[in-house]
Amino acid sequence: MSFFTGPVFRIAMTHLISKKRQTIVAMLGVTFGIAIFIFQAGLMSGFQTTFIEETINTTANVRIYNDVQEARKSILQLNSSDSKAWFLIHNQKPKDEDPQVKNGKQILEIVEKDPRISGVSPFIGTQALFRLGLSQASGRASGVNIERENAIFDVGKHMKEGNLLDLETVPDGIILGEGLAMKLGAKLNDNMTIVSPKGVTLDMRIIGIHKTGITELDNTRAFISIRNAQKLLGVDGSYITDINIKLKNIDQAESIAKEYHDKFGYKAQDWKSANESIFGIFKIQNMITYLIIFSILIVSGFGIFNILMMIIYEKMPDIAILKATGFKDKDIKILFLTESLVIGIFGGLLGLFVGFLMQKIVGGIKMDLRGFVSMEHLKFNSSPAFYVFAYCFGLVATALAGYIPARKAAKVDAIDILRSK
């Protein structure tokens, strides 16, 4: 006779059905716990994935640049042979050093041949003042080869208006970040000017509006062609400040960055160290989320524990007569464990469904979120792993919560109850 047609399972189901209200309350406890689990974990992970994706899409996997701020040794120090000598140089200022990556073209060619690399893009970055009539805003002008840039950062995906490739064909084209355009009150095809820190002024035409979702970038960045950036800085045609690299496998970023640093002598930064502070925040965020979820599941565990204890106290006579008629301690334990697991299994299934529904409903609400990143909808990570994990966790919690009452029931002394008074 299988367990499901046997008397123990039948008694368990009868107990649960006859105590409908308590059973449902206990189930809802599990349902709630698991639904919140899926909702919270999905929300957190969805947000983080979106953010990381956007960040990776806008940060080079490896960026080679000339870090002029790096403290350098004085000439005196470099030329001294006495290692024990002291040097006191007051008010040492950085040399007027160009942030140029010299031999940029050659580095570009070498890097391009590296089989681990999927794309390379030269870059010139400079502070600039953007003006449209009387309104003005400061930001950064990014001189790029738009085709290469697009291959690395998928710039085209984020174009709100205009055509990306016009940057190559329109000689005075500029693509503004959405926030920057808003500050200036600029629209597509408006004419505007850029002023560089060196005082060079260029007349430009807005050929596109761009929005990545990362507020900081959208508020300050504008794309122009490399040629125009060089004009703006008054430099020759081989001048670049950065080389952005996209890797086939982003996990290699750290080692490749180190390798290039040693090879070319310029600073090479990988995407992880560039965004270190953010990943630190994510870690804490995850910890908080899982703590909250954990406490919710503990609360629902206590719900099950309570209700089973109530059932057991009420069912003492049943337990006693079952034992007298030949049910073993083990059978009684299984009986109440079955009850808690049935609560867990069905409450959990409902929880998976409710969690899914909550994600769909909340994810469907249109909202204009602006902050760290801007999104139109909350994004959820509805990976099956979360559902599996939440469900298993729920079952373990219910089994644990059911085990103590079940053991207690198994230990009930039948004689105490059955004995005539």
Place this chain on the structure above:
Amino acid sequence: MPENKYILETKKLDKFFRDPVDFQALKNVNIAIKRGEFVSIIGSSGSGKSTLLYVLSTLDTDYDGQIFFDGDDLSKKTKNELADIRNAKIGFVFQFHYLLPEFTVIDNVMLPALKLGKYSEPEIRKRAQEKLAMLGLEDQAEKKANKLSGGQQQRAAIARALINDPDIIFGDEPTGNLDSKNAQNAFDIFKELKTKYNQTILIVTHDMNLAAQTDRSIRLHDGEVVI
């Protein structure tokens, strides 16, 4: 295999309660119950008659001495083996009926047989119906146990005790919670089980009137058997 003449036999049976104070509840009890006997245990309250019944019926395992059930020494059995013996060979009727209130009468009667698993479920149902019919409850079978009258509930409990065709039925004041008419009624059933089906029965009672109707009485006084 020759059946033992005695279904139940004790040798130098002692029992102590340690809590709250040391107290000897049974002193050197040596009794034997033959197959087919209807025996009552009598005595004033506190004489140890219920204690003896629970020790004999394997529910209480904390005793000194030996108990032979159908020739087997019970003191050597594990708890699980004792549970199997209770399931297959012992029927219980208590002062209160202890039917599971959410189950129908027939389900209650069937439970010990389902646990035993000797017969298929339809067969068990058929047998349960027969037992209920024997006790005049055939038309109550599908009712919830808690919808029956007190006398009917006790008869259903007797049917439950009979379902696995036990070697012996133990009754702890089985009529104690019934009015005199129902008590006599239930008692008549026991007598009929004995005469018609040669059922071995051992009951604890304080009702001398009923005890007088059994084959013999074992009188306990302060834990000792007095004749």
